[in-house]
Amino acid sequence: MSTIESSAPPRGMRDFLPADVALRDWATDVILKTYESFGFTRIETPALENINLLRRAEGGENLQLIFEVLKRGDKLERELSTGQPKREGLADLGLRFDLTVPLVRFYAQNQSTLPNPLKAIQIGSVWRAESPQAGRFRQFTQCDIDIFGIKNELAEMELLQATAEALRELGFKNFTIRINDRRILSALAEYCGFDPGRVDNVFITLDKLDKIGEDGVRKELHSAGHEQGAIDKMMTVVTSLQKTKNFAEARNALPEELQKNEALEPLANVIKDLTEQGSGSYDITFDPTLVRGMGYYTGQIFEVSCPGYTYSIAGGGRYDKMVGKFSGRDVPACGFSIGFERIITVLTDKGFKPPNAAAKIALICNPDQDDLTSVFSTASRMRDKGLIVSVQPRKKDMRKQLDALMVQGFTSFAFFKNNGEELEIKQLNQSP
Amino acid sequence: MSTIESSAPPRGMRDFLPADVALRDWATDVILKTYESFGFTRIETPALENINLLRRAEGGENLQLIFEVLKRGDKLERELSTGQPKREGLADLGLRFDLTVPLVRFYAQNQSTLPNPLKAIQIGSVWRAESPQAGRFRQFTQCDIDIFGIKNELAEMELLQATAEALRELGFKNFTIRINDRRILSALAEYCGFDPGRVDNVFITLDKLDKIGEDGVRKELHSAGHEQGAIDKMMTVVTSLQKTKNFAEARNALPEELQKNEALEPLANVIKDLTEQGSGSYDITFDPTLVRGMGYYTGQIFEVSCPGYTYSIAGGGRYDKMVGKFSGRDVPACGFSIGFERIITVLTDKGFKPPNAAAKIALICNPDQDDLTSVFSTASRMRDKGLIVSVQPRKKDMRKQLDALMVQGFTSFAFFKNNGEELEIKQLNQSP
Numbered sequence: 001m002s003t004i005e006s007s008a009p010p011r012g013m014r015d016f017l018p019a020d021v022a023l024r025d026w027a028t029d030v031i032l033k034t035y036e037s038f039g040f041t042r043i044e045t046p047a048l049e050n051i052n053l054l055r056r057a058e059g060g061e062n063l064q065l066i067f068e069v070l071k072r073g074d075k076l077e078r079e080l081s082t083g084q085p086k087r088e089g090l091a092d093l094g095l096r097f098d099l100t101v102p103l104v105r106f107y108a109q110n111q112s113t114l115p116n117p118l119k120a121i122q123i124g125s126v127w128r129a130e131s132p133q134a135g136r137f138r139q140f141t142q143c144d145i146d147i148f149g150i151k152n153e154l155a156e157m158e159l160l161q162a163t164a165e166a167l168r169e170l171g172f173k174n175f176t177i178r179i180n181d182r183r184i185l186s187a188l189a190e191y192c193g194f195d196p197g198r199v200d201n202v203f204i205t206l207d208k209l210d211k212i213g214e215d216g217v218r219k220e221l222h223s224a225g226h227e228q229g230a231i232d233k234m235m236t237v238v239t240s241l242q243k244t245k246n247f248a249e250a251r252n253a254l255p256e257e258l259q260k261n262e263a264l265e266p267l268a269n270v271i272k273d274l275t276e277q278g279s280g281s282y283d284i285t286f287d288p289t290l291v292r293g294m295g296y297y298t299g300q301i302f303e304v305s306c307p308g309y310t311y312s313i314a315g316g317g318r319y320d321k322m323v324g325k326f327s328g329r330d331v332p333a334c335g336f337s338i339g340f341e342r343i344i345t346v347l348t349d350k351g352f353k354p355p356n357a358a359a360k361i362a363l364i365c366n367p368d369q370d371d372l373t374s375v376f377s378t379a380s381r382m383r384d385k386g387l388i389v390s391v392q393p394r395k396k397d398m399r400k401q402l403d404a405l406m407v408q409g410f411t412s413f414a415f416f417k418n419n420g421e422e423l424e425i426k427q428l429n430q431s432p
Numbered sequence: 433m434s435t436i437e438s439s440a441p442p443r444g445m446r447d448f449l450p451a452d453v454a455l456r457d458w459a460t461d462v463i464l465k466t467y468e469s470f471g472f473t474r475i476e477t478p479a480l481e482n483i484n485l486l487r488r489a490e491g492g493e494n495l496q497l498i499f500e501v502l503k504r505g506d507k508l509e510r511e512l513s514t515g516q517p518k519r520e521g522l523a524d525l526g527l528r529f530d531l532t533v534p535l536v537r538f539y540a541q542n543q544s545t546l547p548n549p550l551k552a553i554q555i556g557s558v559w560r561a562e563s564p565q566a567g568r569f570r571q572f573t574q575c576d577i578d579i580f581g582i583k584n585e586l587a588e589m590e591l592l593q594a595t596a597e598a599l600r601e602l603g604f605k606n607f608t609i610r611i612n613d614r615r616i617l618s619a620l621a622e623y624c625g626f627d628p629g630r631v632d633n634v635f636i637t638l639d640k641l642d643k644i645g646e647d648g649v650r651k652e653l654h655s656a657g658h659e660q661g662a663i664d665k666m667m668t669v670v671t672s673l674q675k676t677k678n679f680a681e682a683r684n685a686l687p688e689e690l691q692k693n694e695a696l697e698p699l700a701n702v703i704k705d706l707t708e709q710g711s712g713s714y715d716i717t718f719d720p721t722l723v724r725g726m727g728y729y730t731g732q733i734f735e736v737s738c739p740g741y742t743y744s745i746a747g748g749g750r751y752d753k754m755v756g757k758f759s760g761r762d763v764p765a766c767g768f769s770i771g772f773e774r775i776i777t778v779l780t781d782k783g784f785k786p787p788n789a790a791a792k793i794a795l796i797c798n799p800d801q802d803d804l805t806s807v808f809s810t811a812s813r814m815r816d817k818g819l820i821v822s823v824q825p826r827k828k829d830m831r832k833q834l835d836a837l838m839v840q841g842f843t844s845f846a847f848f849k850n851n852g853e854e855l856e857i858k859q860l861n862q863s864p
Contacts, residue, residue: 006482006484006485006537006758007537007540007541007758007759008541009477009478009481009537009538009541010478010480010481010482010525013478013480014478015475015476015477015478015538015541015542016475016476016477017475017542017545017546018473018474018475018546018547018552020476021473021474021475021476022473022474024476025474036789036820037790037815037819037820037821038815038820038821038822038823039792039794039820039821039822039823039824040822041450041453041454041840042450042453042454042457043447043448043449043450043453044447044448044452044453044456045441045447045448046441046442046445046446046447046571047479047527047557047559047571048442048445048499048559048571049441049442050438050442052438053438067480067501067502067504067525068501068502068504069499069500069501069502069527070499070500070501070502070519070522070523072499072561076519080517080518080519083515085512085517086512087502087508087512090502090522091502093442093499095479095501105438105439105441106441106447108439109439109440109441109447110447110449113449114449114450115450115836115840116836117824117825119822120450125479127479127480129504139478139479139480150825152799152825153799154797154799154804154823154825157804157808158808158823161808161812269804272805273804273805273808276805276808276809277805277808277809277812326438326439327439357468358469360471362471365586367584367585367586372586372589372701372705373704373705373708373709376589376590376593376705376708376709377708377709380593380709383469383470387469388468388469388470388471389469389470389471390470390471390472390551391470391471391586391590392471392549393549393582393584393586404547404548408473408547
C-alpha cells in the first residue's frame, strides 16, 4: 500500500479529530436538550434500508445518489451467472439518503406501539454519492424533528418554536423564519391558468426569484413554454405581495379568488404565535415565493435564513400523504430539519469554541520512577471531585509537552515531587 | 408494496423506539462521561472505507462479512460491460466491520496533528453480514477506547481502570478482568515444541478450555495433528497454572524457561495496580488460557467476565504492529472495547430503567378553544424552570390519553381552566 493515498478517508468523506468532534458534540447536545425540553424523544433506524424501499421513495434527485450495497453469497452468484448482470439486480440494500423516508417506514412498522402523537428526534448520518465539492459531503449529519398524528397547526407551532429555540441556544440571532403553504401555491397556479400538469416546473422557477430576479423568472418560465398570460398574472400577484409589510396586508393583496383559501387562517395563527414567541430575537415572515424542493409537502412549508449567509440553515413542512403510501392509511405528519453541517460551518467561521465541561488536568508521571498505583489512586481521587484527569508519561522535552497539552485544552498539570510524597499542581497559561 | 413486509427494517437490523433509545443513550452517556474523566476524547471516522483497505485488513473471519458498496456511473458500466464481471471489481467501498481498522487508518492519516499520546474514544455502528440469529445483529454499536503512543503498561492500566470504572457506573459488580500476554503464549508454544507455523491453531483450541474441558482440548489438538508430546507438555503447564491462587504463585509454577519472559514483570505490575484500584468491587486474574481471536495482538490481552453470563462483556489488548503496516513506522497501540449490545442485554434482563433527567409534563390543550399563544408562552416559562413540557392536543378519551402519557414516562399533566385563566397541574400516578 502506498502510505499517503491509502490512509485517506474515502472521497467526499471526513475524519473528525478531537476538536472537530468536541464542537459537533456540543452542538448536538444543545439541539438535543432543547428538543427534549419540548417533549420530543429520540428514535433510531438502521443506516441501511431495503433497496426497493429507497428506489420507490419520494426523494427527487436523491434517488440518483444512493450508495447501493452488493448482494452476497448465492444471491450474488445467481445475478452474476446470468451473463448480462444489470445494476438493478446486483444490490439488495442501500444507505439512507435522508431521515424522512426511514422515519415513515419506521412509523408504518411500529405505529401500534408508538406514542400518539409521536414527537420524534432523529440525529444521524445520511449518505449521498454527490460529486464532491466545497461544503458538500458524501456522508453528513441530519438533525430532524417530526410530529406524527397532529392535523392542525399546533404541530407547526411546536416545530417552529423548538427549532427557533435550538438556534437561539446555539448562539444564532436575528434569523428569519420564512413561511408559505403549498395549498396557496397550488391555488395561485390554478388562478393564473397554468397547465395543472406542469405546476411543479412553475414553482421550481419561482423559487429562484431572489437569485435570478423578476426578469429571470419571466424568461425561464417563457422558455419552458408556459402561457404568457399565466406568467404575467402570477408575477403581478407575487410583486404586489412582496410589497406588503405584514401578513394582514398580504392577505388583502391576494386576488379575491384566493382570499377564502383554507390555508390562510392556520398560516395567520402560526405567524401570530411565532411573532409573539420570537419577541424580537427572531422574525417570521410570509414568503409567497418559498417553494422547497421536495414533492411530498402538502401544507405549510418553512425555512430559516441567517443574516450573512445565502443558504438556509433549517427547513421543513407538512407531508400528510406519505405514511399512507406505506400503510394504506394517511397520518398527519410535519417535520423540521436543522442543516447540521451548515450550523457547524457558521460556528467554525465565527471561531466559536465549545466551553470546557470541567477543569482538565494532565497528571504527568515517570513510569520508571513513580509508584504507579499511588499515581492512579491520586488521579482517581481528583476525578471524584469532578475533574478530568489524564495520566501521561513525562517526555524528555517538558516545555514542548506542556505546549501540546495547552493546545489540547488542558487547564493545568500536576506532578509528584520529593520521591512521590508531594503533588504539585500548576496552571497552564492559556495565552502563551 | 405489501404493507407489513415492506415496512420492516432490513434483515438482522433494528428500529429503536423511544424507550430503547433512552436506555442506549443513558448507557452511552455513562460510558462517555467516564472515559472523558480519564482524559480520553472522541474521534470519528466515516462509516464507509475504501474496499481495498477493508479487504487487506487483519480482520479474521470478519473479512467474509463485509457489506460492499456497488460502484456507480461509468465505473460500474465499465465493470458490467466486460461480460464476465467479478464480485471483486464491482465494489469500491465497504461498511466498516469494526472500529480498529478505521482507527489505525485515521491515525496514519492524521498522526502529525493528533495529540501524542492519543487517547481516543470511538462509539459507533459497525456492520457485518452475519447469518441473523438470537442476539446477533447486522448493524450494532461498538464502544472502544484506544491509546496510541505509550509503549509501557501505563496504557494497559489506564484502559483497564477506565473500563472497569465505566462498568461500575453502569451498575456492574463483582466482575472479573482476565488477563494474559501473547508473548507468554508464544513462549509456551515454543517451550512445548509445537510447529511454529501452526501456533494460532493451538491457541484457538486452548481458548475453548472452559467450554470443552481438558479432554476436549486434548482431542481437538490431537485430531488437528499436533504432536502428542507437545500437547501433553502444554496441558501439564496449563493445569498446574490453573491451580494457583494468585499471580505470584502462577509465576513460580511456570517452567523455568519461561520465568524470565519479558512479559511477566509488566503483567505483575498491571495485576497489582488493578487489584488495588478495584479494592474488592472487581477482580483481576491471570488466565493462561485467554487467547482472544484477533491475530493482531502483540502483548497483553484482557477480557471482562460478568457473573451469570457466559460471554465476556469487554475485551482488548495491545497491538503494536498495526500502524506500521500503514505508515511504515510502528506505533505502540493498545485498546479496550466494551460489548455495548451485551451491556444493553444485561441491563434489559435486569429490568433496568434509566432515570428521568427532569420532570416531564404534558400541557394538554384544546386547539379550538384555548389561546395557543398563551398556552405556548406558559410552556416556555415552565421550560425555563428546567421542566420538560410537551404541548399535546386533548383527546376525546382523556383517561386513555393520561394512561398513555404515563407509559411514555410523563410525571404530570397540566390544563387550563376558567377560559384559560387558571392552569391546573396534576401528578400522574406512576403505579396505576
